[in-house]
Amino acid sequence: xxxxxxxxxxxxxxxxNICFGIESTDPEVLHLASKKISIETVEKAIxxxxxxxxxxxxxxxxxLPGDSLQKWRKTLEWIKNSxxxxxxxxxxxxxxxxxxxxxxxxxxxxxxxxxxxxxxxxCTPAFDEIVFETKDFTKTERIIAYREGMKLRHRMDRTTQYxxxxxxxxxxxxxxxxxxxxxxSRLVWDYITKGYFP
Numbered sequence: 001x002x003x004x005x006x007x008x009x010x011x012x013x014x015x016x017n018i019c020f021g022i023e024s025t026d027p028e029v030l031h032l033a034s035k036k037i038s039i040e041t042v043e044k045a046i047x048x049x050x051x052x053x054x055x056x057x058x059x060x061x062x063x064l065p066g067d068s069l070q071k072w073r074k075t076l077e078w079i080k081n082s083x084x085x086x087x088x089x090x091x092x093x094x095x096x097x098x099x100x101x102x103x104x105x106x107x108x109x110x111x112x113x114x115x116x117x118x119x120x121x122x123c124t125p126a127f128d129e130i131v132f133e134t135k136d137f138t139k140t141e142r143i144i145a146y147r148e149g150m151k152l153r154h155r156m157d158r159t160t161q162y163x164x165x166x167x168x169x170x171x172x173x174x175x176x177x178x179x180x181x182x183x184x185s186r187l188v189w190d191y192i193t194k195g196y197f198p
Contacts, residue, residue: 002045007052017055020045020084024064025075032065032103039078046083058084062145063092063130065103069141076152086156089149091142093131108134 007018024030025039049056058079062072079087093114094101104110114131130146133139 001041002048004048004051007049007054011052011054015054017057018049019057019059022058023061024067024071025078026067026071029064029066029071033061034099043082050083055085056083058082058087059090060087060149061090061092062149063132063137063142065092065100065107065134066136067092068136069145072145072149076148079152079156084156087153089146089153091130091146093129104132104134108132111139 002018010018020042022037022042023033023035027039030037046056046058060075060079092100094104096115101114110132112129112131130139130142133142137145
């Protein structure tokens, strides 16, 4: 748990940003994910971080056990009013022999082997593929929820336009590496095809 005193010391020492692993705002989802936090505690921590002058970022996981489109939309509404500066969104991906994997085997349906998609060939995690669904949160609903979440994130994220401008400037000046091309192309493609413009 953080305090204003501690956060102020961090700020004085040079810290500018702080991230919170929130995952969801739904009590059932948090319980099934073994997150021993309350949203009230998170709200207090965000307020104190802002009071200390820190930029705040939340981390959320879409599609955890017990999640649904309606619960996710409530989480999005909470995010809009939370005071967070931005947030990151991942899709739930279970690892074999974990409680989450077992829960999905009992309560859902795997659409692909999570291990096959977990890592790209360059060994960076892939968190944008739907590997399972449940009757309460179908693949189609997960796609809708992910797109809604990404639209809000890019509206909140002050760096989105900068990233795109930098990509095209580097492209024009011949300064791009293969990594820039790969990741930048994917970002631009998502913007064009999925409507993620701010």
